[in-house]
Amino acid sequence: MxxxxxxxxxxxxxxxxxxxxxxxxxxxxxxxxxxxxxxxxxxxxxxxxxxxxxxxxxxxxxxxxxxxxxxxxxxxxxxxxxxxxxxxxxxxxxxYEVKTLIGDAVVNDLHETLTNSVENVTFEVTEKCNLRCKYCVYNPSHPENRGFGYKDMTWDTAKKSIDFLKEHSKDAKHVHIGFYGGEPLLNFKLIKKVVLYALELFNHNVGFGMTTNATLIDKEIACFLIKHHFDLIVSLDGPQELHDKNRITINGEGSFDKTVQGSKMLLEAQKNMKREPEISFNMVISGPNYENDYTKIQEFIESEEWLPKNVMVLTSAVDSGPKESPYFLPQSKEERKLYGSIYEPLEEWEIAYKKEKGETCKTLFSDSVFDKNMMVIHKRLLSDTPVKNYGMNGCCVPGQRRIYVTVDGDFRLCERVGLIPSIGNIDEGFNIEIIERLYTRDFIEEAQKYCKECWAINLCTLCYVNCYDEVKTHFAYRHNSCRSERSYLENSLIRYHMIMEHDPESLSQYNERELT
Structure with missing residues (x-):
């Protein structure tokens, strides 16, 4: 031959x-x-x-x-x-060839899981908000505009939701209640009532969390949240110049001063009660000068004495909502051409910033952002021989890890998924038929068409986000997300192995940590 x-x-x-x-x-x-x-x-x-x-x-x-x-x-x-x-x-x-996808929703008894193992209920306690952030999904300019609402969740809906969680969490390892909006603190009266009722109902074996703009926090609210061990995400877009560019009040004024004031009250309450850090900050960057803005954020974190030295910072670009895009085979010529247009400003900023600062470079806020990426690589599936089954990417069991309850008592997958089909409601419970059809069978049938061609199938963290329209699967929304995910994973592989080459011992920190 x-x-x-x-x-x-x-x-x-x-x-x-x-x-x-x-x-x-x-x-x-x-x-x-x-x-x-x-x-x-x-x-x-x-x-x-x-x-x-x-x-x-x-x-x-x-x-x-x-x-x-x-x-x-x-x-x-x-x-x-x-x-x-x-x-x-x-x-x-x-x-092996990808013939289907599997996950807990398929392998386990879905009815049994949703009957006994629900872990989290997140309340949309109000549709109202005291801010009009320019990039908010509720703004008319947003492609997925939902409109600013005026409803508050009632105690009847909230109580039914807590009772539902209690009834359906007998086998759950941990139970958690979250609060969302709008700005949830506009309905603090309900939040307080929910917390006290839940503590009694669950015999104090329940955790709480909230995403807030912090502008309404006073000493009473701060003490209540810290006393009850809330995991808090405060929406603060860095220094005043960046924050006030987008996070404005109904009157068009910047909200920076009030957000900082509320954050300081939380931190003071935390210090007085000698509690572990339970506050992180989410900073949304709108561009177009991303790298310049990231430098301003880093300098802000280093210079503001009121911020804890070990503060957790999350950052993201503006979510512009689902957009249709064409599909190209992974690693094809067409996709490689598009790779040049995938802009990852945070990583580019970090490389340039470290190069400029050299050995004087301190811990960067971006470290926590990339931490999850390192975990994905470190905790990746490893097998001596090829695996025969492929999982449903980052998809949870719908309704098991989290139920997002709207002000009207409708059940959604979570607060991030947007306008996609409901999975039930507080009066009738889970719609198992919808969950099995739309979020398992239909999802798997559609996803495997694309996942079977992807080198990243066993690393992927994508979930149900950008996979649906308001009535059915709609994967034309997802193709851009898939390309971005492959780009992120490739960069994470490079980053991880650069660390392995120069400082392998530092990777041991991920051994005992769980990928969530």
């Missing part, structure tokens, strides 16, 4: 369970070349020539890509032989 025939035969072997582009991902750091195998999760360090061959195998439309590398026949033959040997010894490039 001549060399070309041998290579063609090898390529056909790789194609036995689908296109090679789904079998793995090549990536490199400044010092080394790597290959991630889809089926096993193994990451292998390879030589440059082998890297080029692997890259051509998984990114080319056909075997001809190998012959366009400019390698001598001997180099190509040697590299193919080396890859064949590793395939036999390490079982790489052998991922």
């Amino acid at each position: 001549d060399a070309k025939a041998k290579i063609n035969q090898f390529y056909q072997l790789l194609c036995r369970n689908g296109r090679p582009g789904r079998l793995g991902k090549t990536f490199k750091t400044e010092n080394n070349y790597y290959f991630l195998d889809t089926g096993t999760g193994k990451v292998m360090q390879v030589e440059e020539i082998t890297f080029k061959v692997l890259q051509a195998l998984i990114e080319s439309e056909n075997v001809e890509g190998l012959f366009e590398l400019g390698l001598t026949p001997e180099e190509l033959d040697c590299s193919i032989s080396e890859i064949e040997k590793v395939i036999k010894e390490e079982h790489i490039l052998s991922a």
Whole structure:
């Protein structure tokens, strides 16, 4: 058999369970070349020539890509032989075909899970808000505009929801109640009543959380929230210049001073009660000068003495809502062209900032943002041989991890999913038929069409967000999210292995931590 025939035969072997582009991902750091195998999760360090061959195998439309590398026949033959040997010894490039997706909603008895293992109820305690943040989903300018509402949740709806959680959480490992809006503190009277009732009903074995703009916090509210161990996310977009650009009152005035005042009251109450830090800050950046804004945030965190030194900061760009986009095969020429348009400003800022500051660079707020990405890589699925089953990405069991209860008592998956089909209501309970059809069978049938072609299928953290319109699955909303996820994961692989090259011991911090 001549060399070309041998290579063609090898390529056909790789194609036995689908296109090679789904079998793995090549990536490199400044010092080394790597290959991630889809089926096993193994990451292998390879030589440059082998890297080029692997890259051509998984990114080319056909075997001809190998012959366009400019390698001598001997180099190509040697590299193919080396890859064949590793395939036999390490079982790489052998991922099984994706025929379906599995998850707890499929494997476990859904009815049993939703009857006894519900963990969280998050209340939309009010539709009202005292701010008119320019990028808010409720604004008429937002593509998913819901409109600013004027309803408050009633005690009857709230009590039924707490009773429902109690009745359906017998086997739950932990139970949690969250408060959302609008601005939830506009209905603090109800929040207080819910907390006191829930503590009595659950014999104090319940946790609480809230997302708030903090502008309404006074000493009474601060003490109540800290006393009852609320996990708090305060919406503060960095320094006044950035915050007041978007987070304005109904009268068009900036809200920075009030948000800071409320945050200080929370921190003071926390200090007085000697409680562990339970407050984090969510900073939304609207651009267009992202990298400049991130520098301002970092300087703000370092200079403001009232902020704790170990403060947790979450940051994100403005969510512009679901948008349809075309689908391109992962690692295809079409997708690689689009990769150039995927802008990841936080990572680019961090690289430039560390380079500028050198050894004087302190801990950055971005560290906590990238922490989850490192966890995904560190805790990835690892197997000696390719796995035979593939999971439903980051999808939870609908209604089990969280129920988002609207002011009217309607059940939604969570507060992040937008206008998608309901999963029940407080009077009739879960609509198991809808959950099984829309959020398991229909989702799996649609998702596996795309997931079966993706090298990141065992790393992906995407859930139901951007997968539905108001009545059914609508994956044209999701394709951009998938491309961004693959880009994030590739960058996370690079970041993780750069750390492994220079400071492997620091990765041990993830051993005992759970990926949530």
